[in-house]
Amino acid sequence: MTILAKIRSRVGLIVGSIFVALLAFVLTDFLGNNTAMFGRDTSVGEINGTEISIMEFNGKVEQYSQGRSLSEMEQQQMSEGVWAEYIENLIFVPEYDELGIVVTDDELADQMMGDNISPYMMQFFQDRQTGQVNPQFANAMGGLDGAKIRQFVTGMQPEQETQWAEIEVSMRKQLRKEKYNQLVRKGIYVTTAQAKREHNEENTKYTFNFVTKKYADIPDSTIKVTDAELEDYYKSHEYKFKQREEERDMEFIGFDIFPSADDIANQRKEMESVATTFAGKSGIDDSLYVLATSDNPMFVKEYMRSGQFPVGTDSAFLKAAPGTVLGPYNMGQNVVVYKVYGNKVSADSAKVRHILVACKDCAQASPEISRTKAQAKMRADSIQRVVKSKKAKLEDIVEKLTDDPGSKSGNKGDYGWFTPESGFVQPFKDAGFNNNKGDVVVVETEFGYHVIEVLDKTAPSTKVQVAKIESKTEASEATIRAVFNTASQFAVENNTAEKFNSGAQAKSLNVQKSDKIVESSRYINGLENSREIVRWLYNEDREIGQVSEPFQSGERYVVCKLTKIVKKGVKPLAEVRDICELEVRKQKKAQMIIDELNKNKGANLEAWATNMKTTVMPAANITLGAPYIAGAGYEGEVVGKVSAMAVNQMSAPIKGSMGVYVVIVTTVSKAEPLTDVKAQQARLIQGYGARTDNAVNDVLRENADIVDNRAKHY
DSSP states (O other): OOHHHHHHHHHHHHHHHHHHHHHHHHHHHHHHOGGGTSSSOOEEEEETTEEEEHHHHHHHHHHHHTTOOOOHHHHHHHHHHHHHHHHIIIIIHHHHHHHTOOOOHHHHHHHHHSSSOOGGGGGGSBOTTTOSBOGGGBOTTSSBOHHHHHHHHHTOOHHHHHHHHHHHHHHHHHHHHHHHHHHHHHTOOOOHHHHHHHHHHHHOEEEEEEEEEEGGGSOGGGOOOOHHHHHHHHHHTGGGGEESSOEEEEEEEEEEOOOOHHHHHHHHHHHHHHHHHHHTOOTHHHHHHHHHHOSSOOOOOEEEOTTTSSTTOHHHHHHOOTTOEEEEEEETTEEEEEEEEEEEEEESOEEEEEEEEOOTTSTTOOTTOOOOHHHHHHHHHHHHHHHHTTSSOHHHHHHHHOOOGGGGTTTTTBOOOBOTTSSSOHHHHHHHHSSOTTOEEEEEETTEEEEEEEEEEOOEEEEEEEEEEEEEOOOOHHHHHHHHHHHHHHHHHTOSHHHHHHHHHHTTOOEEEEEEEOTTOOOBTTBSSOHHHHHHHTOTTOOTTOBOOOEEOSSEEEEEEEEEEEOSEEOOHHHHHHHHHHHHHHHHHHHHHHHHHHHTOOSSHHHHHHHHTSOOEEEEEEOSSSOEETTTEEOHHHHHHHHTSOTTOBOOOEEOSSEEEEEEEEEEEOOOOOSOHHHHHHHHHHHHHHHHHHHHHHHHHHHSOEEEOGGGTO
16 A cells, blocks of 8 residues: 555544634634623634534634634634635535546646655655755755655654645645636637737837827816716726725824823832942842843943943943942933943944955864864964064065955955944954954954954043933823823813814814725734724725724824725715816827817828927837837837828827827838747736736636624724
């Protein structure tokens, strides 16, 4: 019995185990939360008449998450994956069944572990970090090796067999989908005549001169558009205004939560007490106290210099004896207490040149380097002796001797001035600060041994070594409650659209807008924790103009007002009126220009230019395949008319996308005869086929009856 057959014989047991686990989950949810069955919508959605309950849906999410606690983003991704599976099973699979599309066991085995493995299998055998095939299963070219996979399958353990069975199910679905897509693609055909026409359109080039009168030259205010004209345009172009999901717009006001004066004063008192306690600590107790007290849970002794201390405290820090505690000080959003441990006099910045001597075990060493650490040290010492004896200048030998790739690009080992805060490793920086200008020293770092010449350094200044305790200034519960009460009072007193706007104006509150929010939205621009707001917007009883209770969004409360509902399907005229007006106005401008020009026809293009109060412009090598005219724009209709004209023929006024044109063709460069019709047909079929898969997917979804209620539950 083959391993695939063994796995198939166990599928019933696997499914049974999953069913028992699923049943336990469902019963737990049912017994622990009766509201899921009584007084609450329990449907996640419906697809082609099949209702999907929330318990069933949650069961699948739980099954696939394998009991892991999911973040909000992971929950969303899992929900999308489970929903996609329902779409597949209830919309696509019936199509496959009706057409008799099957995947035989031999096909499946060949695609999973044969000599020509499906690219779909890559995801199961690749390293998640590198994206490359795991070497255990890779061939010489880095692809999947069927022989290695067959060897792996032969020796699988029971747990691995279960995973392989799941891959088999997924692979069978994928292959059925690919077969269906191939069937649709095979229905695409390009005739010989079409292939030749496309070739000619892509390669026949037209050169012409033209004059144009732009629609933008006519003020919109001079063109009157009637409701009847808008209605006619709207009805004949409804296909342009379809939308797949309902959208809702809202306005909102934010009530920021800031610490009050009392909050700041109370925190300062607390930090005064912290400072007193900190002063009585020493040694290891210092670090323990900082770790236990500070909002920044790290104990770091750092050197600070003038300009880095709290404003106006330079003298206090520079004169402080070791053990002195200074503060508290208000530093932005934090209140900070410092303890002084000593001081030193050193430069603020330094500049060095270096040669790196790496070893085979050093960090980021090139694979070509074979020297040991001891050999690297001997080489660095030798270079130092040569430079110090003045037999060679370090700058002259850097590019020849260094193992630092960055020093081979012309900087000769000099990376410019650096400060104690610069990103170089500490021993490298110390070499610049702790040695004199002109000194040449050898320093060890994780990258190897550096021969460092100190090129320059600034005048020394006093640095004070300190550790600090930080406490972020936060609003108290009383302050948060007061902001909530303010927001609640506003919502109650201004609970209509009119009052909302007038109340905001009276209190000088900033009203913000957020448009095109769909029910599945998890984020609203400018708002944190916005999912509850979306649920409020899409409550089935919600009406335009309603005002919400306060929602907490990060460090503020927001009160929202529903301003617009645009239903799924064709947008109403009111929603697309501006677009319709623009197009109708453009049509009327075009006709106005054409009528005017026809009254004053020109004998030649220059005369037309005079009549149109413009100049003659050239257009060279324009094709039907790419009808872009420099200085005019994308003008397919104009170039289409040009393609039907004879050389030296002048056109009548042509209505284009950006204006009205009059053209005269000067040359036509005919496309060379198509010699390989089949290659052209294949190219076009491939191009059409690449768009087919998504198009078929969209059509099947549009024709299906899908009700998605997930947003009400997640």
